[in-house]
Every structure is written in structure tokens, then in C-alpha cells.
Amino acid sequence: MLFMYTMNNGILKIALEKALSGEGLSLSEAHSMVNLPDSSIYELLSVTERVRRRHKGVEVNLCSIVNAKSGLCKEDCSFCAQSVKYPTGVKEYPFAEPDDIVRAAACAAENGAREFSIVTSGSRVEKEKDVEKLINALKKMKDGVSVERCASLGMLSRETLGELKKNGLQSYHHNLETSRSFFPKICSTHKYDADVEVVRIAKELGFYVCSGGLFGLGESWEDRVELCAALRELDVDSIPVNFLNPRPGTPMEGAATLAPIECLKIIALIRLMLPAKDIVVCGGRQVNLRDLQPLIFAAGASGMMIGDYLTTPGREPKDDLQMIKDLGLRPRA
Numbered sequence: 598m599l600f601m602y603t604m605n606n607g608i609l610k611i612a613l614e615k616a617l618s619g620e621g622l623s624l625s626e627a628h629s630m631v632n633l634p635d636s637s638i639y640e641l642l643s644v645t646e647r648v649r650r651r652h653k654g655v656e657v658n659l660c661s662i663v664n665a666k667s668g669l670c671k672e673d674c675s676f677c678a679q680s681v682k683y684p685t686g687v688k689e690y691p692f693a694e695p696d697d698i699v700r701a702a703a704c705a706a707e708n709g710a711r712e713f714s715i716v717t718s719g720s721r722v723e724k725e726k727d728v729e730k731l732i733n734a735l736k737k738m739k740d741g742v743s744v745e746r747c748a749s750l751g752m753l754s755r756e757t758l759g760e761l762k763k764n765g766l767q768s769y770h771h772n773l774e775t776s777r778s779f780f781p782k783i784c785s786t787h788k789y790d791a792d793v794e795v796v797r798i799a800k801e802l803g804f805y806v807c808s809g810g811l812f813g814l815g816e817s818w819e820d821r822v823e824l825c826a827a828l829r830e831l832d833v834d835s836i837p838v839n840f841l842n843p844r845p846g847t848p849m850e851g852a853a854t855l856a857p858i859e860c861l862k863i864i865a866l867i868r869l870m871l872p873a874k875d876i877v878v879c880g881g882r883q884v885n886l887r888d889l890q891p892l893i894f895a896a897g898a899s900g901m902m903i904g905d906y907l908t909t910p911g912r913e914p915k916d917d918l919q920m921i922k923d924l925g926l927r928p929r930a
């Protein structure tokens with residue numbers, strides 16, 4: 598017992614020092630951290646709470662999305678209800694009209710979101726008329742809606758990304774989803790490098806880049822550490838954290854959700870490996886964390902998605918705003 602306490606104390610002390618300084622855990626330290634028993638979770642949270650406060654204060658970044666093109670995707674990501682390969686019954690529709698996107702952005706701003714992302718299904722938005730609609734929506738948002746303009750449009754070319762940036766897009770979102778080692782088990786229709794390349798181009802073009810993952814796909818803790826190392830190497834600005842909400846009809850349909858403490862440990866791992874970055878908890882929050890949702894901030898999250906997810910409903914934004922207030926935190930201005 599004494600040995601276990603000393604061991605926990607050792608790695609937590611290192612974690613606190615290295616994360617407060619902004620350096621973050623090395624790979625071997627990260628492996629020690631993830632081996633801490635679940636019974637150490639509150640000691641771990643006392644470390645990550647201090648680290649989050651040091652780098653992010655008490656402000657929470659709130660973002661919202663609109664599913665601007667749903668279903669009909671030719672890729673085969675095993676968790677996704679929008680792939681044509683799986684009979685999920687998801688709503689299918691082509692690229693939304695600009696006015697509908699702007700309306701959704703205004704509604705998100707009213708609900709308290711600071712950032713708003715236009716998300717589309719498919720490997721990339723490529724039709725010229727869809728890119729024109731996007732540009733039109735971005736211009737209208739710039740003129741009339743007070744939100745940071747983000748988009749998640751797949752593996753866009755450098756040219757299209759540059760064109761969108763010129764027309765008011767500020768952030769680009771593209772998840773790596775999981776580690777390079779585990780990726781072939783969840784997707785066979787494109788290579789991991791294609792995802793890495795988009796993130797790299799978006800960084801080079803000067804976007805604020807959001808790239809993170811989906812947890813609960815059957816990946817190991819080694820995979821999670823490997824993903825964090827890849828995101829650190831790419832120097833992404835924000836890490837969206839999603840937890841699997843198994844969708845009927847997909848190959849992941851029968852998967853178990855993660856235990857809430859495991860979710861908190863995942864967030865803590867990211868905070869301790871990438872201490873100064875934004876960490877935004879997104880899809881699967883309610884289903885996986887249940888009544889432990891307020892602890893995401895002590896675990897290191899500095900933001901969360903409010904409102905509905907891509908294909909599943911979220912909880913009432915007013916409940917999330919109340920939770921933030923009750924925790925003594927406040928939405929980032």
C-alpha cells in the first residue's frame with residue numbers, strides 16, 4: 598500500500614511539474630500515468646485541475662456545430678452512422694443552403710456558443726457549387742453573427758482551404774480519430790497519412806486547428822498515448838475529445854460505452870501531454886460520463902460542445918451553462 602502511494606505520488610509530482618511548466622509528459626511518463634489505478638483518480642484530478650487553471654484559467658470555450666451535409670459518405674469509418682456502407686437510417690441530404698447555415702450559427706450564438714463549425718459528411722467537399730455556398734455562408738456569418746467561424750469539411754486541398762481562409766474561415770477541424778497503429782482497424786478507405794496531411798496544411802495556412810479523436814473504439818492506452826504524441830508533433834491548437842456512442846447499424850453497434858472514470862483519465866492524459874492546448878469534450882459526453890460530466894473540467898477540459906451532435910441530440914444548452922456557472926467557471930468571451 599505504501600509502495601503504491603509512493604509510486605502514484607512520484608508520477609503525479611512529475612506530471613504536475615512538467616505540465617505546469619508547459620512541457621508535458623514524455624511517452625514513458627505518460628505510460629506510467631495511464632497505469633495509475635482507478636482509485637487514484639481524485640489525486641490525478643487535483644493535478645489536472647491545477648494544470649488547467651494555470652494554462653486556461655476559469656474560462657470554458659463553448660462550440661456548436663451544424664450538420665450541413667448528411668449521410669451518403671463513401672468512406673467506411675466503423676463508428677459512423679453517415680457511411681453508405683451501413684444501414685443506419687440516418688437522414689441524408691445534400692449541402693445546406695447558406696441561409697440555413699447562418700440561421701444555425703445565429704441560434705448557436707444565442708445559446709452561448711463562441712465557436713461555430715460547419716460540418717459535412719464525406720471524404721471532402723469538392724463540388725464547386727458547394728464551395729460557393731460555403732463561401733456565401735462564411736461571408737454572411739462574418740457580417741451578421743458573432744461567432745468564430747470553423748469548418749470540418751474533410752480532406753480538402755491546399756487551394757480550397759486557402760480560398761476558404763481568404764473568405765473568412767478562421768478554424769479548421771479534422772480529427773485523426775485514433776493512433777496510426779489502430780487506424781486500419783476502424784477505416785480501410787483512406788490512409789492515416791491523408792488525415793495527417795490535411796492537419797499539416799491547415800496549420801501551415803495559419804488556421805486555428807482542431808484535431809483530436811474518438812475514444813472507446815477498442816483502442817488500447819498505448820494507442821491513446823500514441824495519438825497524443827501525434828497531435829503534439831502536429832502542434833494542433835485544440836483537441837476535440839469524443840467518446841463512442843455506438844450507433845445502430847454500424848460495426849460498432851454492440852460496443853460497450855466507456856466507464857466514466859476511464860473517460861476522465863483520457864482527458865487527463867491529454868491535458869498532461871499537451872498542457873497548454875484547448876481540450877474540448879464533444880460527442881458521447883452524456884452517454885459515457887453520465888453524472889460525472891462536471892468532472893471533465895477538473896480532468897483538464899477547457900471547453901465543450903453544446904447543442905446537438907452530428908446525428909444524435911445533445912442536452913439543453915441552458916443545462917450546460919448552469920453546470921459551468923455552478924462549477925465557478927464561465928464561458929470564454
Ligand code: SF4
Nearest residue numbers: 670672674677718719
Ligand atoms: S467519419 Fe466522416 S469520412 Fe468517415 S464515414 Fe463518417 S462522414 Fe464519412
